[in-house]
Amino acid sequence: MPKGIKNIIAIASGKGGVGKSTTAVNLAVALARSGVKVGLLDADIYGPSIPKMMGLAGRQPDVKDRTIFPLENYGVKTISIGFMIEEEQAMIWRGPMVSGAVMQLLNDVAWGELDYLVVDLPPGTGDIHLTMVQQVPVTAAVVVTTPQDIALLDCRKGTAMFDKVNVPTLGIVENMSSFTCPHCGEATAIFSENGADKLAELHKVEVLAKLPLDLTIREMSDAGTPITAAKPDSEQAKAYLALADAVIEGVALLDKRPINIPDGFLPRKG
Secondary structure, three states, X not given: OOOOEOOEEEEEOOOOOOOHHHHHHHHHHHHHHOOOOEEEEEOOOOOOOHHHHOOOXXXXXXXXXXXXXXXXXXXXXXEEHHHOXXXXXXXXXXXXXXXXXXXXXXXXXXXXXXXXXXXXXXXXOOHHHHHHHHHOOOOEEEEEEOOOHHHHHHHHHHHHHHHHOOOOEEXXXXXXXXXXXXXXXXXXXXXXXXXXXXXXXXXXXXXXXXXXXXXXXXXXXXXXXXXXXXXXXXXHHHHHHHHHHHHHHHHHHHOOOOOOOOOOOOOOOO
């Protein structure tokens, strides 16, 4: 792992479509707004969406002496395979190639000094996840789900994976928790209720945030202007800022606990 990175926070989900990348982007920007130094690594090689969501689509990072210099926007240093391929290009790679690409994006990038590197993992529990936890001292994971039963079932598998490899789970983020009608103001739990609470109780972790299903969040993400950057005083942005505070507090608590390093981990440098 490059020197200077203090904490790596893995953002994971058991399945796709739960808003994991939106959460990762807004968490990274919210952390930066809190005054800490932040990087964002898009580890979803098959579906890199971070360049568009961070307003960096179409740009390429500088490369000098085999070192990649990350692009920066909204106070967050960002790297993604999406900067290096055409937007419509399909990544038809086998597991070892994908894992190697992720490690290159981590190790060959001039991150500089970072308090937090937020890693947007692909859905599921595949090769990239195992490579990260076996070769990188991941500080902790944040698992994103919706309240829907099928999402929670897959989320349990993701949380169990981190338990087995001895990576602490800071907590659960329940995305699309409810939808508030813009006309009448009534909140509706479209994807059921309190699913994250049950999952958190099962795994003895916290519910870090319950984020709304919100049109503005979606529109801002599609436009490359995360709501935490474009409308930091909005209620939607405040939910992500509170999530950032919870992550900072959770990492601070982990620093006070004895850490068990599982077999296969590289020693922390620096």
